[in-house]
Amino acid sequence: MSRIDYIRKEEKKYHDFCYENYKLFEEGSWLYKPVKTVIDLLTLFKGKSNLKVLDLGSGVGRNSIPIAQEIKNNNGKVVCVDLLDSALNKLKIYSREYEVDGVIETIKADIGNYNIAKDEYNLIIAVSTLEHVESDDAFENVIQRMALGTKSDGLNCIIVNSEVEEIDINTGENLDVMMEVNMKTSDMINKLRQSYDGWELVNQLVKPLEYKIVRDEKDVLLKTKAITFVVRKQ
Template identity: 65%
Template sequence: MNNIEFIRNEEKKYHDFCYENYKLFEEGSWLYKPVKTVMDLLPLFDNNESLNVIDLGCGVGRNSIPIAEAIKNKNGKVVCVDLLDSALNKLKEYSKQYKVEKVIRTEKADIGNYKIKPNEFDFIIAVSALEHVKSEEVFEEVVRQMPEGTKNNGVNCLIINSEVQEIDLETNEKLDVLMELNLSIEVMMNKLSSIYTGWEVLKTVVNPLEYNITRSEKPVLLKTNAITYVVRKSIG
């Protein structure tokens, strides 16, 4: 097993556990509520007669379900892409529970291999997903597809972890970071600004965050500088 396979196996175990033991929109985990930045962008599309959205690395629908609820009367769709069966199976259950199954369309794929159709989407979101592609080269390939897949006046919302640390809470020892891509803020921002040249920047902020997670049944502190990057495609 190579390093990427090991990391993905550990991430799968962590996410499978979360999805099985924590319910969507119930307190106790990061599934408690959607990302405020994502939801705050929806009014930008109030005048759209229809709305096509894609959620890359959708998980169980933390953001997809509320978006689908907001646009279900807009002749809209939310394409939800994830690699984990546990995520997509739960997403299908939740979409029925919240009565948005007609709006949600699931696609099982590694986002590093997923092909975004050109000029297809009004709103593309990738929340804590792009750092899980296999390499910097794949990251750039995926992100370059996002502008091409966006309609005029469409919005891309990227939230990416950078400069991640993992610390054993029992020994205070720094651990190997189990994340495929762990770039500095500077490198990540340079890549994004280069790819999105000419786009209107609606929001760019870096938030230091900490989470208590479990790795191999041990409590671990995950520290990250989370980059939020929101841009709009100008009509040209």
């Protein structure tokens, strides 16, 4: 099994467990609430109708369901792309529960290969997903497709991990990081800046984070420098 296949197997195991054992918007996991940066961006579209949003790596709808609730009365639409059946099946259930199933469209695809139509979306978000494409080149290619797929005056919102470490809490041992793309923070920011040359920088932030996860029934401390990067197409 290749390193990429192994990482994806482990990530599938981790996410399948989370989606099965933690309920959306209930305390106890990162599914508890949407990302504030993403939701705050909706104020920039206030009063606009027919908004079209793309959520790359949507999971069970942590961000896409609140977005759909916000834009449903103005004929908005949210396209949710994810590779995991467990995510998409739960997303469909939650979409009905929160009465936005008419707003949300689900697509099963690897975001690293997903084709984005040109000038199609007002807002494209990728939250903790771009580090899971298969290579640095794939990372750049996805960003280029995001940029091309954004309408004039539209926004791209990227939240991505960098300089990630995984440490066995019991032994202190440094483990292999289960992320396909794990760049230095400065290198990742440079790539983002270059890819969005000519766009307006709305927000750039680097926030050190650490939290406990479980890998193979072991408690693991995951440390990261999370980059928030929001740009507007001129």
